[in-house]
Amino acid sequence: MEITEKDILDKTHYGLDIYAYVLRQFYPNEIVISLSGKKCKPARNPFLTGDYTLNIYNRDWVFLYDDTSDPDFKGNPFDFAGMHYKLPGQDLLVKLNEDLHLNICKDRNFYNRKMEDITLPEKKEKPKTITPKFSFYRRPVKNTVPEKEINLIEIYNLVKSESYKSNTNGLRGITDKDEARAYKAQYFDYVTFSGIFSKRSDKALLKHSGLLTIDFDHIPDIESLKQSLLQDEYFETEIMFVSPSGNGLKWVIPIDLTQGSHDFLFGAVAAYIRQTYSLEVDKSGKDISRACFLPYDDNVYINPKYLVS
Numbered sequence: 192m193e194i195t196e197k198d199i200l201d202k203t204h205y206g207l208d209i210y211a212y213v214l215r216q217f218y219p220n221e222i223v224i225s226l227s228g229k230k231c232k233p234a235r236n237p238f239l240t241g242d243y244t245l246n247i248y249n250r251d252w253v254f255l256y257d258d259t260s261d262p263d264f265k266g267n268p269f270d271f272a273g274m275h276y277k278l279p280g281q282d283l284l285v286k287l288n289e290d291l292h293l294n295i296c297k298d299r300n301f302y303n304r305k306m307e308d309i310t311l312p313e314k315k316e317k318p319k320t321i322t323p324k325f326s327f328y329r330r331p332v333k334n335t336v337p338e339k340e341i342n343l344i345e346i347y348n349l350v351k352s353e354s355y356k357s358n359t360n361g362l363r364g365i366t367d368k369d370e371a372r373a374y375k376a377q378y379f380d381y382v383t384f385s386g387i388f389s390k391r392s393d394k395a396l397l398k399h400s401g402l403l404t405i406d407f408d409h410i411p412d413i414e415s416l417k418q419s420l421l422q423d424e425y426f427e428t429e430i431m432f433v434s435p436s437g438n439g440l441k442w443v444i445p446i447d448l449t450q451g452s453h454d455f456l457f458g459a460v461a462a463y464i465r466q467t468y469s470l471e472v473d474k475s476g477k478d479i480s481r482a483c484f485l486p487y488d489d490n491v492y493i494n495p496k497y498l499v500s
Contacts, residue, residue: 194284194295196269202293204495206254206268208422210234210247212291213275215418222414225490227351229498238274239264249495292424301425301463302450322497323400323429323445326383328391332376332482335391341382343430343443347493349485350432355379356487363437375435379484384443385453386479393479399448402429403457404483405464406473407440416440419468421492426460430493435486453479 203209207226214223217237225232230248235241236258244260257265269283276286288295322344326337349355358378365371384404389395410416413433417440421428426444434441446456457477464470475481 193281194288196284198295199284199287199293200253200268202295203268203287203291204254204421205249205252207231207247207249207495208291209268209272209287210254210256211418211421213272216275226492226495227489229495233259236260236264249498254495291422294424302447323402325386325400325402326388326391328381328383328482330378330380332379332381332484337383337388337391340387343493344497346382346485347430347491347497350488350491353487355485359435359437359487362435362486371436375484379435379486381482381484383480384483385481388480391480391482396479399453399479401445401448402443403446403453403460404476404481405442405444405460406434406476407442407470408434408436408473409438410440413438413440416468416470417492423467425463428492428494430491432488432491433486435484441483453477 199209200206207224210231211224214234214237218235221235224234224247230246233243234245234247235243236245239258239261242260244258245256246259247254247256249255253267255265255267256271272287273279273283276283278286287293322342324340324342327339327341328334328337361378362371362374365374383391384400384402386399387397389397407416417431420426420431420440420442429443429445431440431442433439444460446453446460448456450456451459454477461472461474461476464472
């Protein structure tokens, strides 16, 4: 069975991960891509001068590229990868499948993988969630009554804007842990990514969003972890941003509730992360009504499928 370009695009966020992988081969210790809306901030071009002249942008469900210094330097992600690998057609697609660990043409997914400590039910058809909605709450955290329903695109725009810049900078300037915890509880709006609630309580859940929030705390190399999670072979990142403290990461992924309860799937995902990334996650994520504070992060990532008009 041959691999198609569509197979690759479907597994690489419309080709964005291909650019990121190739660029990291040239600049392993740098942030190679920073997505801003439907386009990336200018990146270094290893195939020309190495300057920040490379433009990568989403058009019609594919990330294309061009260069401000050379009008003839343009194309799609496969053209870009071809310059690095010097391979044509199917050979190039097979190589991308191998190097990016896409597992195309393999009958594998998270729910049927074999692990010593996890036994999951038989895979069923995954329900399609177009734009998940969940509850939004105004600060302080003791306010447990939601103000409104909100979706991922709105959260992306909020976190990316400067709405929370002042209180985020204020929190990161506090060195005392107790004082920082109190400040965060008092001055940060928050959401319950996993669902819509009448009030913030597991018993007050009205509708599950199909989303799970994974909290990573005290991460020494946040950018490296971000890139690894974006290329995870089992989970598609819905939204991801640096935590209010600045030393952690919020990773929001879809879960299939036909495979088990929220609590059960959180345990399975946590075990997978422990095995795959050698990291422990905040166990509070098992609570459906877990509050997630909203910081300022101009490099917040959202799945490109939500930005395609």
